Amino acid sequence: MADLEAEEIQLQPCEPGKLAAAELRTLFLFEKLTDEQLTWIADHGCTMHAPAGSLVLREGDPAEKFFILLSGTISLFRRVGQDDVQTSRTEQRGVYMGATQAYIRDDGVPRTYMASMRALDDTDFFVLSAADFGALMREWFPMAIHLLEGLYLGMRSTQAAIGERQRLTALGALSAGLMHELNNPAAAASRATGALRMRVAGMRHKLGMLAAGKVAADRLDALVELQEEVIEKAAKAPTLTAMQTADREDELGDWMADRNVTHAWDLAPVFAQGGLDTRCLDDIEAKVGSPELLDQAIHWIGYALETEQLMSDIEDATGRVSHLVTAAKQYSQLDRAAHQWIDVHTGLDSTLVMLSHKIGDGVTVVKDYDRDLPQVPAHPAELNQVWTNIIDNAVQAMSGAGTLTIRTTGADEHVVVSIGDTGPGVPEELRKRVFEPFFTTKPVGEGTGLGLDISYRIIVNGHGGDIQLESRPGDTRFLVRLPLTEPSSQ
Structure with a gap:
C-alpha cells in the first residue's frame, strides 16, 4: 500500500456558492427537500473539481467530507493484501460517498473513509463537511436518524454479543472434545497400571516358587538371562497379521498343553504378542531342566512379557496425553x-x-x-x-x-x-x-x-x-x- 500512501490528494479548492438551490433539487438525494432546506445546503456546501486520475479520498483517512457526484466518472476501491480491488465504478449523477455515517452520534469510534476514490476523468462534486451533513440529518430527520442509529448500533452490539457467545460456545465444544480425547488415554493408562500391579505381584510370587524349588544357581542365572533375551526379542518383534497371530497362538498353546503348563491358552496370546515361537519355549525348557519347574518358569517369563507390554501401553497412553496437551497449547498460543x-x-x-x-x-x-x-x-x-x-x-x-x-x-x-x-x-x-x-x-x-x-x-x-x-x-x-x-x- 506504499504507493497509495505516498500519493498526494491534490484537488482544486472548494468554491462556495456555485450551486443554486434549484439545481440541488435535480439530485435524487435532495429532490423532496423544501426550498428553505435546499437554500441552507447551498449556503453550507461548495463545489469541487477533481482532475482526471486524481485521488479524491483515501481509505482509512478521517471522514471529514460528504461528496455528491455532479459530473464525471469515479472509481471506488479497497485494499486487499497488496492489491487494489475496485468495488464500484459509476458516472451516475447524484451518487454519494465519503462521510456517509456522520449523522451517527459520537460513540468514541473514529469515523474514517471506508474506501478510496479516484476520478477517472475530469470530475465535479458538491461537497458538505461531515459536521454540516451530520447536523442537518439529525435536525431535519430525527425519526430517520433514530432508526438508522438503532440499526447501526444494534447490529454492532448484536454482532459483538453473538460473537462473544459464539466464542464461548466454540470454547466449550473444544474443551469438551479435548476432555473426551484426554479421557481415552488416561483411562487406558489407569487400566494398564492396575493390571501391571497384579502382574508384578504374580512375578514376585513365581520367582519365590522358583527359588523354593531349589533351582541350581547356574540354571536360575541362565533363566534370568533368558528372560532378558526374551524381553529384548519382544521389543524387536515384527508385527504379525491377524491370521499369523492366530496360527502362532495355536502353536504355542499346543506346545504348553503337551507339557501340562497351567492356563496354557491364556499364556499363548501373551507369548504370541511378544513375538515368541516354540523355539524360544524349547530354550526355556532346556535351561530350566526340570519338568516340575517348567510351569513356574513359563508363567514367570509370561508375567515379564505382560509387564513390558503394559508399560508400553502406559507409555503410549501418556504420550497421547502429552501430544494432546501440546496441541492444545499450540492451538491456544497461550505461551506465545x-x-x-x-x-x-x-x-x-x-x-x-x-x-x-x-x-x-x-x-x-x-x-x-x-x-x-x-x-x-x-x-x-x-x-x-x-x-x-x-x-x-x-x-x-x-x-x-x-x-x-x-x-x-x-x-x-x-x-x-x-x-x-x-x-x-x-x-x-x-x-x-x-x-x-x-x-x-x-x-x-x-x-x-x-x-x-x-x-x-x-x-x-x-x-x-x-x-x-x-x-x-x-x-x-x-x-x-x-x-x-x-x-x-x-
Missing part, C-alpha cells in the same frame, strides 16, 4: 507472542487434533503440505480461529462423511492454504454472500453467520491477505492467501 513468524502447518495440525472429535471416523483427512514453504508473519491464535471455522463448516457440509483435504502451496509471494470438502457445494447465488455478517445457510439455532465474516476480517484486515471460495458439487474449497511480508498496518 501475539504476533510472530510461524509455520502455518503447526496451527493446521493442532486445529485438526482439537477438532478430531467433530471430524469423526467418517471423514478422511488428506494433508498435502509443502513443507518447504517459508514462515509467514501472523497472529497464530487468530489464524487457528480461521482454520477452526472453515474446517468445522466443511465437516458439517459433508454431514460427517467424506474427504477433508488440506493443501498448502506458495504463489506470488504468498502462502496459500486450501481447505476443501466433498460436500454438496455452495450454490452460485450464495457464494458472494458467505462472508456477510449474520448470513448462514444452517437451520435456525445452528449457526450465527459470523464464523466466515470473522475469518474474512482476520485474514483481510488483520493479515493483509485474501480469502476466496470456489465451489461445485463434490468439491468446495476455501483458499486463504497469507503474504510473506509484514502488512503495512502491522
Whole structure:
C-alpha cells in the first residue's frame, strides 16, 4: 500500500456558492427537500473539481467530507493484501460517498473513509463537511436518524454479543472434545497400571516358587538371562497379521498343553504378542531342566512379557496425553507472542487434533503440505480461529462423511492454504454472500453467520491477505492467501 500512501490528494479548492438551490433539487438525494432546506445546503456546501486520475479520498483517512457526484466518472476501491480491488465504478449523477455515517452520534469510534476514490476523468462534486451533513440529518430527520442509529448500533452490539457467545460456545465444544480425547488415554493408562500391579505381584510370587524349588544357581542365572533375551526379542518383534497371530497362538498353546503348563491358552496370546515361537519355549525348557519347574518358569517369563507390554501401553497412553496437551497449547498460543513468524502447518495440525472429535471416523483427512514453504508473519491464535471455522463448516457440509483435504502451496509471494470438502457445494447465488455478517445457510439455532465474516476480517484486515471460495458439487474449497511480508498496518 506504499504507493497509495505516498500519493498526494491534490484537488482544486472548494468554491462556495456555485450551486443554486434549484439545481440541488435535480439530485435524487435532495429532490423532496423544501426550498428553505435546499437554500441552507447551498449556503453550507461548495463545489469541487477533481482532475482526471486524481485521488479524491483515501481509505482509512478521517471522514471529514460528504461528496455528491455532479459530473464525471469515479472509481471506488479497497485494499486487499497488496492489491487494489475496485468495488464500484459509476458516472451516475447524484451518487454519494465519503462521510456517509456522520449523522451517527459520537460513540468514541473514529469515523474514517471506508474506501478510496479516484476520478477517472475530469470530475465535479458538491461537497458538505461531515459536521454540516451530520447536523442537518439529525435536525431535519430525527425519526430517520433514530432508526438508522438503532440499526447501526444494534447490529454492532448484536454482532459483538453473538460473537462473544459464539466464542464461548466454540470454547466449550473444544474443551469438551479435548476432555473426551484426554479421557481415552488416561483411562487406558489407569487400566494398564492396575493390571501391571497384579502382574508384578504374580512375578514376585513365581520367582519365590522358583527359588523354593531349589533351582541350581547356574540354571536360575541362565533363566534370568533368558528372560532378558526374551524381553529384548519382544521389543524387536515384527508385527504379525491377524491370521499369523492366530496360527502362532495355536502353536504355542499346543506346545504348553503337551507339557501340562497351567492356563496354557491364556499364556499363548501373551507369548504370541511378544513375538515368541516354540523355539524360544524349547530354550526355556532346556535351561530350566526340570519338568516340575517348567510351569513356574513359563508363567514367570509370561508375567515379564505382560509387564513390558503394559508399560508400553502406559507409555503410549501418556504420550497421547502429552501430544494432546501440546496441541492444545499450540492451538491456544497461550505461551506465545501475539504476533510472530510461524509455520502455518503447526496451527493446521493442532486445529485438526482439537477438532478430531467433530471430524469423526467418517471423514478422511488428506494433508498435502509443502513443507518447504517459508514462515509467514501472523497472529497464530487468530489464524487457528480461521482454520477452526472453515474446517468445522466443511465437516458439517459433508454431514460427517467424506474427504477433508488440506493443501498448502506458495504463489506470488504468498502462502496459500486450501481447505476443501466433498460436500454438496455452495450454490452460485450464495457464494458472494458467505462472508456477510449474520448470513448462514444452517437451520435456525445452528449457526450465527459470523464464523466466515470473522475469518474474512482476520485474514483481510488483520493479515493483509485474501480469502476466496470456489465451489461445485463434490468439491468446495476455501483458499486463504497469507503474504510473506509484514502488512503495512502491522
